[in-house]
Amino acid sequence: MSARRIFARPARLAAIAPYLWMVLFFLVPFGFVLKISLSQTAIAQPPYTPVFDFTEGRAALAAFAQLSFDNFKLLISDNLYILSYLRSLVVAVTSTLILLLIGYPIAYGMARLPQRWQAVAMMLVIVPFWTSFLIRIYAWINILQHDGLLNQILLALHIVSAPVVWLSTDSAMYLGIVYSYLPFMILPLYATLSKMDASLLEAAGDLGASPLQAFWLVTFPLSLPGVGAGALLCFIPIVGEFVIPDLLAGSNSLMIGQTLWLEFFTNKDWPVASAAAVALLLLLVPPLVLYDRLQRRQLEAGG
Amino acid sequence: MRRLSRWRSAASLPPGLDLCGESGLLDVTSGEASAEAAKPLPEPAVSDMPLLRIEGVAKSFGNFRAVDKLSLDIRAGEFFALLGPSGCGKTTLLRMLAGFETPDEGRILLGGNDIAQVLPHERPVNMMFQNYALFPHLSVRDNIAFGLRRAGMARKDIATRVAEMVALVKLEGLEKRKPDQLSGGQRQRVALARSLARRPQVLLLDEPLAALDKKLRESTQGELMELQRRLGTTFIIVTHDQEEAMTMAGRIGVMDAGRLVQVATPRNLYEAPASRWIAEFVGDINLFNGQVAARENGRLTVSTAEAGTLSVSELWPPVTKEVVSVAIRPEKVKLSRRAPASDEGGSHAINRLEGVVSDVNYLGGVTSYRVKLETGAVVRASMANTARLDVDAYLAGQRVVAWFTADDCLVLEQ
Structure with a gap:
């Protein structure tokens, strides 16, 4: 046996590990959810039917005949779900644009700081992660509520004469989302911008480009992989966001994550909730593939 | 020839020993007239008025004095080399000419106008960068056209000029390639074409051949000289390679610790160095x-x-x-x-x-x-x-x- 083959075996095992992980913790649970989404709701434990009982042996397979796409039909016929999906998309797109507008200048500024200050700035971006996400959102509730810090300050400065309603509005939700996801936008942008060769900007200036032209013609196009990565890194989880809209937004329109929660826990309709989850996943596949492509291209460009 | 020899022979030679004037180098057997005729290489047109006048220019970074009250005249059409060990201030001087650094004191006169405070994108000077600084997201054609577009040139003229530059540096057929699809030598040519496309009054070259291997460097030296003669553009090259400076430049300015220690023709620099330091540095x-x-x-x-x-x-x-x-x-x-x-x-x-x-x-x-x-x-x-x-x-x-x-x-x- 050659030395190469001895070493090849553990290497091959290592390559299998991520696939094993995917199968165990994603594909198998997804199979359960998919199965439930094709089942009917029932007042039972578990709250759906049919239930495969593998102790019955072959007879269990007969249950397959009872599976149907009724729940998916419901998703399309009841506009509650379609509206939730649409709202999720609108919120995710709007938040991603706001994040980009705020995150890009911050990342650009960080990349232009002297080297030793860049590490400090990076620290400041990451520091909020040291506190639980939930606690930070509750803190915002405190700040935004009727007699909260924000209203107190506005009143003290005589900017408003009566407390403003912040909590349970879309503004509060957007504030919460932008606040929470900003690091995910800044970090990939900073990674591309800090790698940028400063002599390219000098060359642009040398060839007659004003600093603004140099930014739009050189810096920005070269930072597009970072923009794409940051945008998708924010967009994808925001679509499925549940906690922030639930705690900060009003209750008159729901994001798909909230609808899911309602179906699961309030209505106890697991099959419909599962169908909604499957549909959401399918909706997110195209941007995920896009993200993967962008990242691969960036890796190739970097190498 | 007569005008040339005035700046070619430095003051440090004894009266009887003219190393590159008419009677010394070019003509050994006969008189002056045939020396004119036997001129071995066409020299660029050199006028008496300096195109570029550097007057008492100084630049410090913190406590480090990179360029120390330096004065230098460069005539139109010259191929001038700034030679010195690393850290001698030659690159800082070049960057001040390009506008990337602003002098603390002194004036930089280009055609009589002080450009010391003029921003890089407003100077009729272009630079070829040591790492070439090609725009990685643009094709060869768009890299070369970049400066022309900024100058507001008409589309048709841009296409003509780009084709001209591509032919000049022999890159035909590679116009659509991106920089990462080119070899080192080809990238160097793109950088050269891009910096020459705007027809600058002065072309600054920062160690332009440092990234090439020896054989390619030697052939490129010849091509650069040929190009400079053909275009008549004033070239200022920064290099730490004395052989390169001697091969290409008509005059060499040797820098040490932010000062010009000698400005001379390659021959005078070698045969009549102004100081012991220069004698040891060159050769x-x-x-x-x-x-x-x-x-x-x-x-x-x-x-x-x-x-x-x-x-x-x-x-x-x-x-x-x-x-x-x-x-x-x-x-x-x-x-x-x-x-x-x-x-x-x-x-x-x-x-x-x-x-x-x-x-x-x-x-x-x-x-x-x-x-x-x-x-x-x-x-x-x-x-x-x-x-x-x-x-x-x-x-x-x-x-x-x-x-x-x-x-x-x-x-x-x-």
């Missing part, structure tokens, strides 16, 4: 420290501890100090088995040093020898291998006489 040299013992008819007698008494022709201006160094380039030291008769060096006085060959290095074109004198000092001599069979070669351990004429050595203040 190889043997140095013997000593005292001036006698001085007559432009001839100095210097007594040295290492090489005895040496006879040296004095340069202009004469040395004023008594403690001096006698310098002799290795290729001007001849070796022979017995002492040459006193007339072997013509009418010039001959210095003879007896010793033993301690080291022989065969380098192909030349062989370099180290000769150990009785005092322990080592004299380096190099001899061209003019014959394929080594009938003249000396062997280690052989007793030889190393000799050189008084005219071939220099006297430098220590």
Whole structure:
């Protein structure tokens, strides 16, 4: 046996590990959810039917005949779900644009700081992660509520004469989302911008480009992989966001994550909730593939 | 030719020894008229008025004085090289000419206008960067057209000019490639074409050949010179490679610690260095420290501890100090088995040093020898291998006489 083959075996095992992980913790649970989404709701434990009982042996397979796409039909016929999906998309797109507008200048500024200050700035971006996400959102509730810090300050400065309603509005939700996801936008942008060769900007200036032209013609196009990565890194989880809209937004329109929660826990309709989850996943596949492509291209460009 | 020779021959040569004027280099046998005709290479048109005048320019970074009150005139059409060790301020000076650094004091006059405070994108000067700084997201064509588009040139004219530049640097067929699909040599050409596309009054080149391998570097040197002659653009090149500077430039400015220590033609720089530091920086040299013992008819007698008494022709201006160094380039030291008769060096006085060959290095074109004198000092001599069979070669351990004429050595203040 050659030395190469001895070493090849553990290497091959290592390559299998991520696939094993995917199968165990994603594909198998997804199979359960998919199965439930094709089942009917029932007042039972578990709250759906049919239930495969593998102790019955072959007879269990007969249950397959009872599976149907009724729940998916419901998703399309009841506009509650379609509206939730649409709202999720609108919120995710709007938040991603706001994040980009705020995150890009911050990342650009960080990349232009002297080297030793860049590490400090990076620290400041990451520091909020040291506190639980939930606690930070509750803190915002405190700040935004009727007699909260924000209203107190506005009143003290005589900017408003009566407390403003912040909590349970879309503004509060957007504030919460932008606040929470900003690091995910800044970090990939900073990674591309800090790698940028400063002599390219000098060359642009040398060839007659004003600093603004140099930014739009050189810096920005070269930072597009970072923009794409940051945008998708924010967009994808925001679509499925549940906690922030639930705690900060009003209750008159729901994001798909909230609808899911309602179906699961309030209505106890697991099959419909599962169908909604499957549909959401399918909706997110195209941007995920896009993200993967962008990242691969960036890796190739970097190498 | 006459105008050229005025700046070509520096003041440091004795009146009778014009190294590159009409009677010295170009014309050995006949008079001045045929020297005009026999001009070996067309020289760029050089006018009397400097195109670029650098006046007392200084630049510091914190406590470090990168450029120290430097003044320099560069004429239109010149190929000028800034040569110096790393950290001597040559790149800082170039960056001030491009506008990437602003001088703390002094003026930079281009065609009579002070451009010291003018922003880079408003200067009629272009730069070729050491790492080329090609835009990775743009094709060869768009890289070259970048500066033309910023100048607001019409589309049709841009296409014409780009095609012209592509042909000039021989990149036909590669217009649509991105920089990462090109070889190092091709990238260098794109950078050159891009920096020349706007037809700058002055082209600045920051170590333009440093990233190329030796063979490619040599052929590119020739192409750069040819291009410069054809376009007549003033080239200012920054390099730490003296061979490169000597090959390409008409004049070389040597910098050390933020100052220009000598501005001269390659030949004068090598044969008449202004100081001991320059003599050692440019090329190889043997140095013997000593005292001036006698001085007559432009001839100095210097007594040295290492090489005895040496006879040296004095340069202009004469040395004023008594403690001096006698310098002799290795290729001007001849070796022979017995002492040459006193007339072997013509009418010039001959210095003879007896010793033993301690080291022989065969380098192909030349062989370099180290000769150990009785005092322990080592004299380096190099001899061209003019014959394929080594009938003249000396062997280690052989007793030889190393000799050189008084005219071939220099006297430098220590």
